[in-house]
Amino acid sequence: MTIRVLIADDQSLVRTGLQMILDNTQDIEVVGEAGTGNEAVDLAAHTKPDVVLMDIRMPDLDGVQATKRIIADHGPDGPRVLVLTTFDRDEYVYAALRAGASGFLLKDSLAADLLSAVRVVAAGEATLAPTVTRRLLTRIAGELPVREDPRLALLTAREREVLQQVARGRSNAEIAELLCLSTGTVKTHVGHILTKLDLRDRVQAVVFAHESGLTGAQER
Structure with missing residues (x-):
């Protein structure tokens, strides 16, 4: 089964790079690109992706709020959100997960790790970048x-x-x-x-x- 992916990032070069990685597989198809949070919400409704690759910092509606809107609009059977960002600060991780994201991956991750994360999230599981997992479970937990x-x-x-x-x-x-x-x-x-x-x-x-x-x- 082909995994339908929507890319949401405010940088066109990043979107192009992600599309090249994802389209170079037999089981993943990019069904749309969004440059703002509101576009991501609208495209999620129209393209019905299995996974949304969501940047944290975007114009008009940040990735956390866009994630919350997508989860609220589509319910448990809707798209899974995989947050992909350059920011590994704890507050971003926790805010994204509270909003309903199923995973968190840094943009400096290897292409193979990105593909693996997309497949894991599409299968209904969850994934966190190894560099932030333990910190999420210890430092933030205490607060x-x-x-x-x-x-x-x-x-x-x-x-x-x-x-x-x-x-x-x-x-x-x-x-x-x-x-x-x-x-x-x-x-x-x-x-x-x-x-x-x-x-x-x-x-x-x-x-x-x-x-x-x-x-x-x-x-x-």
Whole structure:
């Protein structure tokens, strides 16, 4: 199946470079380009992309607000947003994820990493640039307002354990080894967690866990 991608960036040279990388594959098709946040919102409605590559800083409507609008307009079955930017500052990362982005990648990433991120996000998973992942889970987490979320009561004890490890940045394989489970079982638990908490993907699960104070518990 071909992955339909919309590129949103205020620099035409960047858009051209991204299109050349993406179009040089058999499974990805660029369906539109936007130079402003409002254009990105409008084109997302008309072109129905699977993934929107979203720059943070754009005229008239920044990438965070454009992401929020796209997610609100199209719901859980709408486009996935992959934020692609030169700025790796923590506040940009967190704001983008809170807005509903499914991934965050820096513009100095390798072409292979970009293609991989697009495919991961299109498949309903989530991705973060390795250089910002740990910082998101540690530095920012300490600054978040923590409040017990009643939805935690919907999770079983094992699901809470799995969510705690997801929030610490561990992969399914790492969680499986730590909790003595199969990778398939961990994947099933993650799916149940997302469904019960009404979350789009793994990134939102990380944000939820930190905001609800789950990561403050003693690591097992």
